[in-house]
Amino acid sequence: MAVISLLFHWRTPQTHWAVESPKQNYLIYTLCIRSQRIILPASCAIGSPHLACLRSPSEFTHLREKLRAVQFIIRSRRQVSKFRNFYLMALVAALLFPAQGGAPLLAQEAPAETYTLEADVIYGAGLVTKDGTQVSRDLWMDVYYPAENATEPRPAVILTFGGAFHRGSPRLTFQSGGAQDTSMGNYCRRFAARGYTCFAIDYRLTTERPVLSGEGYQEDWIDPESLLPLLPQANYIRGTMNLPPIDFAIPDQKKTMVDGVVAAAEDLRTAVLHIRKAAGTYQIDPNRIVLGGFSAGAVTSWNVAYGMGVPVAGVFLLSGTDAGFDVKKTVTSTSVTPPTLMFMGQYDLPGALSSVPELIQHYEKVGVDYEFAWVPGFGHFYPAGAASLGGDAVSVSIEGRIAAFLDRSFADDR
Numbered sequence: 001m002a003v004i005s006l007l008f009h010w011r012t013p014q015t016h017w018a019v020e021s022p023k024q025n026y027l028i029y030t031l032c033i034r035s036q037r038i039i040l041p042a043s044c045a046i047g048s049p050h051l052a053c054l055r056s057p058s059e060f061t062h063l064r065e066k067l068r069a070v071q072f073i074i075r076s077r078r079q080v081s082k083f084r085n086f087y088l089m090a091l092v093a094a095l096l097f098p099a100q101g102g103a104p105l106l107a108q109e110a111p112a113e114t115y116t117l118e119a120d121v122i123y124g125a126g127l128v129t130k131d132g133t134q135v136s137r138d139l140w141m142d143v144y145y146p147a148e149n150a151t152e153p154r155p156a157v158i159l160t161f162g163g164a165f166h167r168g169s170p171r172l173t174f175q176s177g178g179a180q181d182t183s184m185g186n187y188c189r190r191f192a193a194r195g196y197t198c199f200a201i202d203y204r205l206t207t208e209r210p211v212l213s214g215e216g217y218q219e220d221w222i223d224p225e226s227l228l229p230l231l232p233q234a235n236y237i238r239g240t241m242n243l244p245p246i247d248f249a250i251p252d253q254k255k256t257m258v259d260g261v262v263a264a265a266e267d268l269r270t271a272v273l274h275i276r277k278a279a280g281t282y283q284i285d286p287n288r289i290v291l292g293g294f295s296a297g298a299v300t301s302w303n304v305a306y307g308m309g310v311p312v313a314g315v316f317l318l319s320g321t322d323a324g325f326d327v328k329k330t331v332t333s334t335s336v337t338p339p340t341l342m343f344m345g346q347y348d349l350p351g352a353l354s355s356v357p358e359l360i361q362h363y364e365k366v367g368v369d370y371e372f373a374w375v376p377g378f379g380h381f382y383p384a385g386a387a388s389l390g391g392d393a394v395s396v397s398i399e400g401r402i403a404a405f406l407d408r409s410f411a412d413d414r
Helices: 057-076 184-193 224-240 251-277 296-307 350-366 398-412
Strands: 002-009 025-034 037-047 091-094 103-106 115-130 133-146 154-160 172-176 197-201 284-294 314-318 340-345 370-375 387-390 395-397
Touching: 115 184, 115 251, 133 184, 133 251, 154 184, 154 251, 154 296, 154 398, 184 197, 184 284, 184 398, 197 251, 224 251, 224 350, 251 284, 251 296, 284 296, 284 398, 296 314, 314 398, 340 350, 340 398, 350 370, 370 398, 387 398, 395 398
Parallel strands: 154 197, 154 284, 284 314, 314 340, 340 370
Antiparallel strands: 002 025, 002 091, 025 037, 103 172, 115 133, 133 197, 370 387, 387 395
């Protein structure tokens, strides 16, 4: 199956490498040619100064020539007529993505009338290592408010992005194996449209060599061996970044992995405490906060709510599990735990497929309120609109299932 992308330029017939105004939009439509038919499974709108999937102007120029050649072929098959009702004529490119890692793209835009954005809000600081010296760096977040004025404090959602603790941003999305996930910023726009104030946070990555503060947990709560299911994907991503693999048999390298995972949890905890303390500023109810995230961000959300025991109204995990803290120490029959909503792709990463069932068994043993849903037909990456199947045998979109979970969690915490 060949993967072809159509690039549409909104304003002018010239396609640019750099766009002067972020208001100029690009639309990427992914087409799959199968049995001589063209189908349109996904789209991504990018309001940004550049296309993150292209790495240089020269690469773009080379790609443009490919586009013209493939465009001629499609014209000859009389397929272009299917797309003439779109805003502009398309250029066509062959963009093949690796089976697992995925190339980053800037996140989708959404109608601005449904939310207001306060970008780059500083919520704290964390130590990282630069040229052998410990330095402090700001921790930031984007805050998405519902467009309508609040008449009372709103419920809040705090989202953490994925990327194997090595890469990513709340503003980025990844495309892999023909599937594209939904960025945390895009989820926030959707939740803001539903009436929730949503925070999409940044955090320290493993590659920054973060320095742990040790706040909010005891050292013996950390379980390094619980990170082993995450190691293959982390090492795969390290390979794409020209970094050597981590070997858990070498103490310093094991520490690198542990520090990256725990630092992310420290930063999310800092964000929760900051948002709760500044609840009046953000016009949110400090007792109605739900955490959520994808992949490494889901692991981080779990670590803060169930590993560190930070009180929240609920947690939803998009292909995440317990990793970093010892679940048998931190989640017991006497623990006060929030409800959990878990998703996993049918062909998800082996680490998730093996560890999530064990987590569910422990939840049932100690009495944690949980809901689990499969995402059929997808691997580790899937969009918010993908269908999910729960134990009730009802098909609901991922976004719809999360929205129902948020409504229940916030209602229970009134």
